[in-house]
Amino acid sequence: MTQARLSKQDWISAGFSALQANGPSALKAEPLARALNTTKGSFYWHFRDVPAFHKYMLAHWEDEALTGLIAEIESQSSPHTALQKFVHLVADPSGTTPAIRAWAQSAPPVAQALAEIDSARQKYLAALLKRAGVSNPDIAQALYAAAIGQQLLPISAQAKSKSTLDTLVDLILALR
Template sequence: MSKPRLSQSDWIFAGFNALAELGPVALKAEVLARRIGSSKGSFYWHFTDVPSFHAAMMALWEQRAVTDVIDALAPLPDPRDRLRMLARLAQEKPTELDPNQPAESAIRAWARAAQLVRDTVDRVDSRRLEYLEALLAEAGVPPRPYARLIYATLIGLDDLPSVQGQPSNALVQLVNLILTQFPDPA
């Protein structure tokens, strides 16, 4: 019985899993191939080299971390509802939006040593902050400093569950607290 062929997505998700478990040293063709029981040839069928694999990982993460989230929230007409849903989605592990979402803390750690990853994280941070600022302004909340406060909380909370043992709903509570301080402009 032959094994099913691996897709490019299979390799990318294997890369995210390896990154979360072992760090960036595991993001090499031979290491990944052994890990998922395949050949390096399969890896090179989908990617010209390891840097192109890393670029594909970052492209997918950026798509799912920003564009897909914004698109999922777009149908909600009330900006306050979008802010609340954004906070809820951001705290769920795995997210409703993407059960295969990689651990962001692992990507941020990798960014300290890899320029491609750093550039992607910087772009994601910028896009997320712009979106948060626009949502807050639309909701009648001064965007600064609240966008940075919400975003810093999101980034910091990603590491707390492993320390505290349980995820918290602190981000949802923070968003609700901020929204109660400012009347709904509608």
């Protein structure tokens, strides 16, 4: 029985799994090939080298972290539920972004991509708040920082993060 040929997306998905489980040091051809039960040749068929693989991973993450996030939020029926959905998605500790944040500590290109996404997300959040009648841009930055901060809390405290962030959204909207 022959194994199905791996796609570029298979390698990128494996890269994100490895990044989340083992950190940036796992983003190399050899450990990824082992995890996928294949040869490094398959990796190099799709990517010129490891830095090229990293660029593809970042491009995929950037698209998902902004376009994917916005698509999920725009389906909400009210500004209130859109704001809640935004903070819940940003605060999610099980997503890829916390691993990207850790990777950014040691990789300047990742740090630059992260800064661009954070800036774009804050602008989008400011627009969501404006639709809800809140025009102070400092509120967007504070709410975004609170959502990111929730990722850093111990697991036991993260269980309350959804209701804590909902309370913060409710408070912001009550004060408009």
